[in-house]
Amino acid sequence: MESLVRCLNVSKHFGTLPVLQDLSFDLRSGEVVGLTGLSGAGKSVLVRMFAGLEAPNSGAISLDDTPVTSSGQVHALGIAVIHQHPALVEHLDVSETIFLGHEVGGLRRLSWLNTPNQRAMDNSASHILAQLGVSVPSLRERVGNLSGEDRQMLAIAQVLARSPRLVVVDEPTTLLRYEYQQTLLELIRTWQSQGVAVLFSSQNLDHLFAVTDRILVLRHGRLVLAVDTDATSRESVVSAQIGASDQQHLTPMIWALDSYHRAREQAETLRQQRRVLEHDLAAQDTLNRQLIAQLAEQVTSLDRANTALQDAQRRLLSEREQERKALARELHDQVIQDLVSLNYAIDELRADIADPEDSHDTIIELRDSIRGLVTAVRDICGVLRPPTIDSLGVGAAIQSFSSEWSSRSGIAVSLEIEESLGRLPDAIEISIFRMIQEGLSNVRKHAQASAVQISLKSTSQRSLLLTIADNGRGLTDDTNLAALAAAGHYGLLGISERVALVKGRFRLHQQTRGGVMLEVEIPHARVEDDEDEFF
Amino acid sequence: MKQVTPHTRSDMPAVEKEALWPSIVRRFQQGNVGPLPVLIGLAMIALVFQIANDKFLTPVNLTNLTVQIASMGTISVGIVLVLLLGEVDLSVGAVSGLASAVMGVLSVKQGWPAGLAILAGIATGTLIGTLQGFWIAKFRVPSFVVSLAGLLAWQGALLYVLGTTGTVNLTDKTIIGIANSRVSIEAGFVIGIIAIVAYAAILIAEQRGRQAMNLPVQSTVMLAWRIGLIALVTVVTIGFMSINRNPNVEAAAVRGIPSAVVIFIAVLIIFDFITRRTRFGRYIYAVGGNVEAARRAGINVNGIRIAVFMLCSTLAACGGVLAASRLYASNQASGGGDTLLNAIAAAVIGGTSLFGGRGRVWSALLGALVIGAIANGMDLLAMSSAIKFMVTGTVLLIAVTLDASTRSRRENTGR
Secondary structure, three states: OOOOEEEEEEEEEEEEEEEEEEEEEEEOOOEEEEEEEOOOOOHHHHHHOOOOOOOOOOOEEEEEOEEEOOOHHHHOOOOOEEOOOOOOOOOOOOOHHHHOOOOOOOOOOOOOOOOOHHHHHHHHHHHHHHOOOOOOOOOOEEHOOOHHHHHHHHHHHHHHOOOOOOOEOHHHHHHHHHHHHHHHHHHHHHHHHHEEEEEOOOOHHHHHHHHHOOEEEEEEEEEEEEEEHHHHHHHHHHHHHOOOOOHHHHHHHHHHHHHHHHHHHHHHHHHHHHHHHHHHHHHHHHHHHHHHHHHHHHHHHHHHHHHHHHHHHHHHHHHHHHHHHHHHHHHOOOOOHHHHHHHHHOOOOHHHHOOOOHHHHHHHHHHHHHHHHHHHHHHHHHHHHHHHHHHHHHHHHHHHHHHHHHHHHHEEEEEEEEEHHHHOHHHHHHHHHHHHHHHHHHHHHHHOEEEEEEEEEEEOOOOOEEEEOOOOOOOOOOOOOHHHHHOOOHHHHHHHHHHHHHOOOEEEEOOOOOOEEEEEEEEEEOOHHHHHOOO | OOOOOOOOOOOOHHHOOOOHHHHHHHHHOOOOOOOOHHHHHHHHHHHHHHHHHOOOOHHHHHHHHHHHHHHHHHHHHHHHHHHHHOOOOOOOOHHHHHHHHHHHHHHHOOOOOOOHHHHHHHHHHHHHHHHHHHHHHHHHOOOHHHHHHHHHHHHHHHHHHHHOOEEEEEOOOHHHHHHOEEEEEHHHHHHHHHHHHHHHHHHHHHHHHHHHHHOOOOHHHHHHHHHHHHHHHHHHHHHHHHOOOOOOOOOOOOOOOOHHHHHHHHHHHHHHHHHHHHHHHHHHHHHHHHHHHHHHOOOOOHHHHHHHHHHHHHHHHHHHHHHHHOOOOEEEOOOOHHHHHOOOOOOHHOOOOOOOOOOOOOOHHHHHHHHHHHHEEEEEEOOOOOHHHHHHHHHHHHHHHHHHHHHHHHHHHHO
């Protein structure tokens, strides 16, 4: 096919600085030619020559053998240029901008004095914008109110408003986000299929390899490589760009160039997102900080309340124990002694009575019932405060309680209490005793067991392990403390609360051969006796 | 991303009609206040002078005022065009003087027919403008310098043309009639009503067109206000001018619209149409707004520049002819003194930006009214020129400050 565009021996210098040197190439209709090179290679100057904004010092660019001489004549020739940075008139609106210099309607002859058909322009402007996927507040919006990206898209729309035979694209993607870049590449393919020649200047190898038929590489204003895209590789393009052929130098360079472009695209997207985020965050941040402060405050106050509550409960429990102890002592020291002395008195009375036969039986009865009373009160005392626990320690107390419980309930109890346990702190001894009391009472009420095994041993010098295992029917699968408490069964809950108060751990095991094993681990300060032994 | 769909009206809520007050507030925030400050200033000036001297708001005085400003206003229209380009023309005063001298000398001394003499005067302006525009566009010499050189050169030319006499007293009836005849009351009202109807029709058609294109429209109330206000001003003005201005009741009545005013208004309407409706007008705004953008769009930037300077000098020449006609004479002082400065001040006070790309032809009328009213009012109060100049200077400073601050507000709000 005939060449549409001919660039012949074009040279340009600014002062003594050569910018383009003896540049020659052709472009056919429907051909997409990529133009690449490092910054300063002369790409943009070449593009400005196509736009008629720079004139070559020698040589010429021509379209159908008509040389490009001025910017006024470029559009008539059918050349449209998308520049790297859009230049738009701030005070014109969107519609006016798209059709600037190409207004629709009116007489050709008196073109300056005719009045453009605004409605026709608005119509096609909105179609072009829709085609590009650009949304503006209104076609009457001033260009000065639009973002840089939208302005670049308007510059592209200006090209779509004309019907060019050659489109020169100068790296406009730096201002565009990814979707718009794809739109532009798609547009280039469309032009190609419509027989429009495209000169696509870009440093982005991805873009160049995606759409071009040929690639021209400029270095220091000279054309150093002109190849078919299919017949070349990124490596050779980059090597032409930088003028190196050494593969070792090349690989990091191509990697750097490629990733540089990708990074720049991503950076652009990220920057935009960051701006949005920063804006949102600035608003959110204050709110969040307030919320966090409030939350922290609430947590602290909750902690404080919790500690206070535990203290109160511990105090309550120990006070109750003190009270019980006092009560037992009272009963023992007062009531029982009174009753005993009463008994003696009755005995004396029996001896002194003149007619002993009459009152003898009565007095015997009286004495027996008093003895019964004494036993009963003694039992009460035992339950209120195991008498052995204070004097002999928790081991002895458990022994006496369990043998008594066993005979009362008919369930066999086997005890395994570590000999060397010695004395433990008061609160812990009483807690253990109460747990066993509670545990055994649970067994009797619910387990339907025939035997119970209790073991108490120290696992280390600072902790104790208490297990109570029965051979009963075990727990149902969905047993949990909250449900039990809700149903009015406080036994296990009471145990768990006591465990919590002494800072221990509490576990329930369903045993494989039936029955439940309750396991409690209690930490404690070392007992003083042991310490004595230690030294 | 939402796409622009031109044929569905429902999905663009942004184009809802805006109520009157919020739209005014928004315009203020955007620094887009239009002619409002000038109108307020004008009303204040009128109020102050009326209080100081109850002759100010009389038909005689107001008609005098409009005749006084017709010449300055016509020159100022040309200045508006040049300012829209972001350039300046300092030679307009000298050009207006030279044009009047050329006309006067040709008519009186050479005996040319009136029409030819007038055309020659105006053509002098056109020629000068073309020359200056060419110099500015082709040789890239700043317009300030070229027109400053022109100011001196054409002043010299004026003296040369007038020769030793120094003054040419105009005698030709046609020439004198340009500024000193009157349109009859009936014709005045017919023209006025036609103008109002045309104005309303254009606004309503525009509104319809915008609605059809689903573009933002102003509220019907606002539209009615605009039409009503213009109609009121027109009718009141024509009505005022229809009252007999001759203090001698016995003598023939002096009534009707002065022809100078008709010419000035016609110039305004024509150039308003050119700047707002034609390609040429749009290109003036484009070149003034961003030269690079205009060049890229294929606009013949140099052609626009030359044309604008040509029009500016032509209008200056027209202003000179009007002034000479009104004063029955052309002399060495024609176009001198404060002619140039008042013309530039009028354009700027009326709201045309000194920075290019922003302004309306009508600002020449508003600015000229302000300056004319101050001068006229002070004359009524018999104040000295010294005070007149100082007050006018202050008003100019305020107007430029408004422009600059509007500009910086736009930049701050990204507009």
